[in-house]
Amino acid sequence: MFSRIVHVFSLCIALAAMTLTANVSVNGLFTSNMVLQRNIAAPVWGKASSGEAVTVSINGQSKSTTTGSNGVWKVKLDPMVEGGPYTLTIKGNNTVTLSNVYVGEVWQVAGQSNMDTRLSFYPNLADSIKNANVPLLRYCTMRQPGQSTGGTNPWLVVSPSTAPNLSATGYFFGKEIQKTTGVAVGLVVTAVGGTTVTQWMDPATLAANPDITNTDRGGCWNTWVAPAVGYGIKGTVWIQGENNCNAGDSPLYGDRFKLIIKGWRAAWGQGDFPFYFGQLSGTSGTPGPDDLSYVAQVREGQRLALELPNTAMSVNCDYASGDWHYPNKPEAGRRLALPAKAHLYGQNSLVYSGPLYSSKIIDGNKIKLIFRHTGGGLTVRGASLSGFAIAPATGAYVWATATISGDTVIVSSSSVPEPARVRYGWSNKPALTLFNAEGLPASPFTTDGKQLPVSDRILTTSISSGEGTITPSGGNFYDNESVKLTATAATGYMFDHWGGDLSGNSNPATITMTGNKTVTAFFIADNNTYYTVNTQVSGAGSVNQSPEGTRIAEGARVSFTAVAAQGWKFDGWSGDHTGKDSEYVISSLDKDISLTSRFIPIDPSVYEAEYAVIKGGVSESVNAGFSGTGYANVNNEAGSSIEIMVYVTNGEEKKVTLTWANGSAASRSFTISVNGREVIGSQTFEATGAWTTWKQKEITLLLEQGINTITLTSNTADGGPNIDKLEISGQTSASAKKGSSAGPAFRYRFGNLEITSGRPVSFFKVEILNLSGQKVLCRTVKLSADSRALLRIDNLKHGNYLMRVTAPDNFSNLQRFIFVQ
Incomplete structure (x- = not known):
């Protein structure tokens, strides 16, 4: 009995110890394939045992903290520029590893059904799903159909298999942002259909507004938004209001919508981040001049929310569907992206909004309406400018005659001799006719009541x-x-x-x-003396210069740091400074400086494609079976390309092996160029059966000694295959080759090419080729006793040539030279 008691007691102690040690975990928002917001101190948080030390590492930085008594830990990463793919690790008593993480732009996609409905909901978007291969667009949906809780769905890379469950409007918005910025874009989708504005209010806002007594208040916030609060974002896009089109809600919508914007900004703690929203679409019905229209009242509340800073609105009621859920989601997404492109992404002169009513001037029996966002000018869409109604100070609205005069519209009616008020598009389904030259519709409005501030x-x-x-x-x-x-x-x-x-x-x-x-x-x-500072790079790497710029004042301290690309190493400086230290400092600038930073590959026989220059595509690690850390995936479009820089110790024809995967049904092809010269017009890469099935193809390329750039360019709209790596056979170590005197040296003297050999041979075979690879001269030259020979070349035309020298001991060397008589 005593023994059994001891065993039970020991078991209780063991179980207690187990409960006291919890594995470190990260919030469900943080998964592989996620996007972190660039240029901010992005937070990362999760749970662990009280007092447990936690370290988060990514992209060369690590942040550590100690878990609080509540079992919650949180760190803020140093701001990062766009990039990836990275691996993020969270290390405590255990380690959590997240892969294929990018840093870019993160947008919250919020609202109700017109933001929530997925691509698969719309039959007209079937081709969009089929072509939704956008590796740099990712999304995390807080709610999938049938779910009753939020924040548990992993990040997904947009592809034909994952796109059907993505918000349709969100997809076209995100795709436009990704195309504009060229960086990874992440969408955090918190939209739920059939919801009201008060359901999305945060607790602090509700507490400060006790008059909001709706029984459903705050429900969606608690379930779908609260789990996402604090995740670093660029801004929010929103479409909502359909369920507030009723007698009780419509007059209050504008003020309550502004509370949403203010409350969400306060909850996130990122200041007045961009909040762009879509105005309600049209439903059914025939417009009348004196319509009550609860839908129009909600639209007006949305228009007036533009008084808040950093907001913008897109108009959606010109789509001729007659249904809340209009199928023209590509245009809805594009319009929401316009203010982001104009305000955030460098397109400062872009017209991002349709005309917005600003103010009115009453002139006798006419009213002049003044608009902003007129762009290239006000225009009429349709047979005539219609949809305007006019009224006296008291009394009903009647249809008005309207004409455009510059950036204004003049309205009148013979039945209203003393006009005071104007409406435009005031109905459930307005027929919009006023646009700007850029094709964006004017927002419906009324001159009654409160108006937006005038730009005076x-x-x-x-x-x-x-x-x-x-x-x-x-x-x-x-x-x-x-x-x-x-x-x-x-x-x-x-x-x-x-x-x-x-x-x-x-x-x-x-x-x-x-x-x-x-x-x-x-x-x-400015009486300073300035010097020119130029840096160049040979090989794959970069030079960090401080201060930046090519024109720097005399006496300035200038530092240079050579940073090798993945798979390469720094090999030395040349120009106005020579040396092997990757850091070089000029304490006091006193002359023009020209520097070249030389990089050579660590292994000159293998080049991982994920580190290549990918134009129109992305480096990713979604499909298994690759070597290294990932592979290159070009977009499905002609002209997308992969540029791989290689280093060749001996210039000659080389066997080059490409490892590829092609999971599509048909073959794909690349044009292959070397140093800008097309050498293979169409190299076919057959279907491999799956994107995780990798095969190898060997080709022969004529490469020069030293640095070469091999470019693979997609020939068709299907793009090319995924490329894992490029291998070059017969390569020796770049560092072993460097400094060898075994190869020949060349000098042009009086119409002859003088060849000096460092090899124990009696002759060389010399071939001179043009840049298309055609031989223009082939000679065997004998070496004199002092290992020299002369080759007459003064019959060559001016231009660029390649020269291949082959020795009887199978030594071969290829070099480029410029011949000028």
Whole structure:
């Protein structure tokens, strides 16, 4: 009995010990294939035992923390630029490893059914699913059909097999952002159909607004959004409001929608991040001039939400479907992406919105309507400009006659001699006719009630001294709008400071338009002496220079660091500095500098394609069976390419082996070029049966001694196969070859090519080829007693040539030279 008690007691102790030691885990949002937001301190969090040390590592950085008493740990990564694929590890008492992680742009996709409905919902999008091979677009859906909890679905790479369950609008939005930026884009989908605006409110907002008493309030936030709060994002795109089109909700929608935007921004703690939303579409019905239209009231609330900073709206009620769930999701996604392209991704002059009503001027029996976002000008779509209704201060609306005058519309009606109010597109299904020249429709509106702030704050700029420019140079802005000013000095001058309503010497600087503002810029003569600093790279690598730029002032401290690409190593500097140290510092610049950083491969026989230059494609690790860390996957489009830089110790024809996978039903092909010269017009890569089945193909390429660039370019819209690696046979170590004197040296003297041999042979075979590979000269030359020979070449034309020299001991060397008489 005593023994059994001891055993039971020991078992209890063991079980207690087991419960006290929990494996480290990461929040369900963090899985393989995910995208982390670039250029921010992206948080990563999870659970572990209280007091357990946790270290998160990715892309050369590690962050450590200790788990709190609540069993939760959290770190913030240093900001990273776009890149990948990376491996993220979380190490505590155990290790969690996440692969194929990218850093890029992350957008939350939110709202109800017009954002939630998947690509598979729309028969017209079947081809879009079939062609949805976008490796740099990934998504995490917080809710799959039938799920009652959120935050448990892994990140997926968009492909024909994963696309059907992705938000249709989100897909076309994300695809447009990825195409624009060229970086990985991640979509965190938190949309659920059939929901109301109050269901999406966060607890803090509800607590601050006790008048919101809806029984469903906060439900969707708790289930679908709360698990995602804190994940680093660029912004949110939103379409919602259909379930609020009723007598009780419609008049309140605008104010409640603004609470959503403010509350979500506060919860994320990333400031006023971009919040772009789609206006309600059209349903059914015939427009009348005096319609009540709950749908129009919700649209008006959405329009007025534009008073919040960093918001933009796309208009969707011109789609002629007559159904809430309009099938034109490609255009809906494109329109939502326009403000992101204009505000965030460098397309500053892009017209991203349709015309928006700004203000009105009553002129007798007419009303002039003033619009902004008119782009290239107001235009009419259809037979005539219709959809405008006009009314006196009290009384019913009647249809109005409307004409365009510049960036304004003038409306009137003979039955309303004293007009005071105007509506446009005010119905469940409006027939929109007013567009800008860029094809974007004007938003429906009413001049009744509260309006958006008028852009009546005037900014004036001038140059007080010296020469330069200020951008923007002035203009009209909204009340309290923040305007970033940049001073650019002319040659011979430098920016000194601001004046007027802006002070200091920060450049660029921001001014808030609390009223009309006047800003001056002071430029002074730049008496510094400047030197030119140029860096070049031979091989695969880069040079980090500080400070950056090619024009640097005398006396500046300038540092250079050579950074080798994966699979390569730094081999030395040449030019104005020679040496083997990868870091070189000029303590005080006193002359022009030209440097070349030389890199050679660690193993000159194997080149992993995931480290190549991929134009129109991505490096990824989704399909198993590859070597190294991944493979190159080009887009399904003609012209997508893979550029692989290789190093050849002896220039000659080389056997090159490509490892590829082609999981499509048909063969795919590449054009193959060497150093910009096409050598194989169409190299076929047969179907391998699956993207995880890898095969090898051997080809022969004429390569020069030293650095060569081999380019594989897709011939058709199907793109090429996935490439795992390129191998070159007969290669010796680059470091072993370097410095060998066994090869011949060449010098041109008086019409002859003088060849000096370092090999114990009596003759060489010399072949000269043009860059197309055709022989233009072939000679055998005998070596003199001092190992020299002369070859007459003055009959060659001016131009670039390749010269191959072969010795009887099977030594072969290929070099490029330029012949100029």
